[in-house]
Amino acid sequence: MTNVEVRSIAKNYGSVPVLTDISTDFTQGSFTSLLGPSGSGKTTLLRIIAGFIIPDQGNVAIGGNDVTRMPVWARNIGMVFQSYALFPHMTVNENVAFGLARRGIKGEESRKQVERALELVRLPGFGDRKPKQLSGGQQQRVALARAIVTKPSVLLLDEPLSALDRRLRQEMQVELIRIQKESGLTTIFVTHDQEEALTLSDKVAILDRGRIVQIGAPTEVYERPKTRFAAEFLGDTNFLTGTVVAGGIRLANGSTVAVDAPLPATGSEATVAVRPEKIVIRDVARGGKDTDRSNRVSATISSSVYAGTALTYEAAFDGLSFKIFAQNSDARPHSVGDVVELTWSPLHTVPLEAAA
Amino acid sequence: MPLDPANSTQLREPGGSRKPLPPWASTAALLVPTYGWLTLAVFLPLCTMFAFSFLTATPMGKAPIVFTFKQYRAFIDQPYLLGVAWQSLLMGFWTTFFCAVLGFFAALALVRATEGKVRETLLILVLLPFWTNGLVRVFSWTMVLREGGFLDYAIHSVWPGAGSVGFLYTRQAVVVGLVHGYLPYMILTCYIALVTIDNTIVEAASSLGARWWTILWKILLPMAAPGLISGSVLIFVPVIGSFMEPRILGGRVGVTMGTVIEDQFTQAFNWPLGAALSFTMLAVVLGIFATFSGVLRRGTAL
Ligand SMILES: Nc1ncnc2c1ncn2[C@@H]1O[C@H](COP(=O)(O)OP(=O)(O)OP(=O)(O)O)[C@@H](O)[C@H]1O
Numbered sequence A: 001m002t003n004v005e006v007r008s009i010a011k012n013y014g015s016v017p018v019l020t021d022i023s024t025d026f027t028q029g030s031f032t033s034l035l036g037p038s039g040s041g042k043t044t045l046l047r048i049i050a051g052f053i054i055p056d057q058g059n060v061a062i063g064g065n066d067v068t069r070m071p072v073w074a075r076n077i078g079m080v081f082q083s084y085a086l087f088p089h090m091t092v093n094e095n096v097a098f099g100l101a102r103r104g105i106k107g108e109e110s111r112k113q114v115e116r117a118l119e120l121v122r123l124p125g126f127g128d129r130k131p132k133q134l135s136g137g138q139q140q141r142v143a144l145a146r147a148i149v150t151k152p153s154v155l156l157l158d159e160p161l162s163a164l165d166r167r168l169r170q171e172m173q174v175e176l177i178r179i180q181k182e183s184g185l186t187t188i189f190v191t192h193d194q195e196e197a198l199t200l201s202d203k204v205a206i207l208d209r210g211r212i213v214q215i216g217a218p219t220e221v222y223e224r225p226k227t228r229f230a231a232e233f234l235g236d237t238n239f240l241t242g243t244v245v246a247g248g249i250r251l252a253n254g255s256t257v258a259v260d261a262p263l264p265a266t267g268s269e270a271t272v273a274v275r276p277e278k279i280v281i282r283d284v285a286r287g288g289k290d291t292d293r294s295n296r297v298s299a300t301i302s303s304s305v306y307a308g309t310a311l312t313y314e315a316a317f318d319g320l321s322f323k324i325f326a327q328n329s330d331a332r333p334h335s336v337g338d339v340v341e342l343t344w345s346p347l348h349t350v351p352l353e354a355a356a
Numbered sequence B: 001m002p003l004d005p006a007n008s009t010q011l012r013e014p015g016g017s018r019k020p021l022p023p024w025a026s027t028a029a030l031l032v033p034t035y036g037w038l039t040l041a042v043f044l045p046l047c048t049m050f051a052f053s054f055l056t057a058t059p060m061g062k063a064p065i066v067f068t069f070k071q072y073r074a075f076i077d078q079p080y081l082l083g084v085a086w087q088s089l090l091m092g093f094w095t096t097f098f099c100a101v102l103g104f105f106a107a108l109a110l111v112r113a114t115e116g117k118v119r120e121t122l123l124i125l126v127l128l129p130f131w132t133n134g135l136v137r138v139f140s141w142t143m144v145l146r147e148g149g150f151l152d153y154a155i156h157s158v159w160p161g162a163g164s165v166g167f168l169y170t171r172q173a174v175v176v177g178l179v180h181g182y183l184p185y186m187i188l189t190c191y192i193a194l195v196t197i198d199n200t201i202v203e204a205a206s207s208l209g210a211r212w213w214t215i216l217w218k219i220l221l222p223m224a225a226p227g228l229i230s231g232s233v234l235i236f237v238p239v240i241g242s243f244m245e246p247r248i249l250g251g252r253v254g255v256t257m258g259t260v261i262e263d264q265f266t267q268a269f270n271w272p273l274g275a276a277l278s279f280t281m282l283a284v285v286l287g288i289f290a291t292f293s294g295v296l297r298r299g300t301a302l
């Protein structure tokens, strides 16, 4: 069931378009990440949904009601800010009770709900402290409790974890998923951390220069990127460009790469993407085990970076360079200069749409 | 040779003659010039005055000088002074009150409705009263407030039949003049308090369902309280002792502790009484602050 709906949203600052024709739905209870580089308009879209910014065009609907012209305070949203934005002159309890009081919930009922919310974010017993007396992670939990205690129609988070250090951040990611599932709130989460988006979300929307270039489940957007931008932004990718032939593309050097997906018309130019971890290196000299992967090229290892559990190789092939991620499971890592065979499946050869 | 740990540290620093100063020494070196000057400039005259307040007469003539407490009995010996003191406190209260209300909203408007160049210009305009001569400022009010003055003129140009509203030589006129003179302090202290409030705090409040009056009352006002308090302290104390505004704008009703004390120094040449009255008022003001600070601290501690 659709809970939040944005239709043909556009926003300009002066003559600069910041958002262009954004339309998408957010399903009831789903966790959606807005992912994109800095300046792509993530915050702007989130703030339009929240009501802090009025779009130049288009509509926002929450729970079936058009709220485009509704002020923020009337929208029943919950919002978590990167800077936490706790009220410094109030205790944790007072902070969390603030939204309840605005909805006329006071006294014993308010106290009970505040307590439950603080339990949900694992901060029971901290109610009488002032925000200053809490660590960054704890403050973020209070901000979360404050945002969800009112049972908002939608929970909006703008890079809530980016002020935390790596460890705490991973911990909070796990907590956030748990809390979101327990509360069942429709959640929209802004981030520019691709790993965070992939780990947390039911759906990832990739923004580029004010447009949603792709939206889908994490595996979908990662495994089947639609454009060069999406492929590049979500992790590393090898790009191969050639002419479309039956069942694949022919590269400039004459070798053919098989593609197991619909391709543009034969004869036209096309680019395919291959993730570095999908490529298997077969050591020709050492006679490594052959695989059934039907794409194969021979190449020369040109660099290798050792990182404990994994290795990153670069292999040169007719003026092209391949990036390959390999688990550190081979008897002996390949060294620079080794002539190897790179193999991968046509299933992992993803044709990309031509740039708009 | 036994290795002495103190020696071994020195060994690691071959050019060991430049030892850093101990922290207390550098702190003292930094503080002494300022605090030394403050002590000299503030406490020396204050102490002299305090000593004067226990004398029978100003120690400048030929009259014999004797130690006495009688100056501090002035409020008992001359009960009319109690009325004057009460009027002065009221005047201080109303001036501070109007400064607080106007100053808070002026600062709020500066912080939330202006930016960049406009804000800078407005801030400078706020400081204008500081740059004009106080006497000129106050006398200009007499031109406005007197019967047939600019105020009357302005009202009559809109509503010709209206009577005179000029209220020169009233306590209200004194408060108007004082508010004009001291408002910049309040605007500045409130501005400093408000400008540090992150906009996301206000946004967080409205995302939780707060409308503007709730944001004003529950967020901005309590968070700006330190500014309001320091502004009030800055204003209340000098207003109680002010004599120029009461004299010029108050006329016959403008008798305040400030004018009484000034008279002792300039007219009656009774410095000991003037000093004693000042210190009595200082004690009263400190008493008022002490009473309020407990209440305020509980209300605004961050
Ligand atoms: N008030 C404003 N006036 C003019 N331009 C603005 C304003 N706010 C945002 N922009 C511009 O709109 C674009 C999108 O900004 P937005 O804050 O939505 O980006 P973002 O995707 O959230 O980036 P980041 O990851 O850096 O937070 C940027 O190019 C920014 O410069």
Ligand SMILES: [Mg+2]
Residues within 6 Å of the ligand: A042, A043, A044
């Ligand atoms: Mg942003």
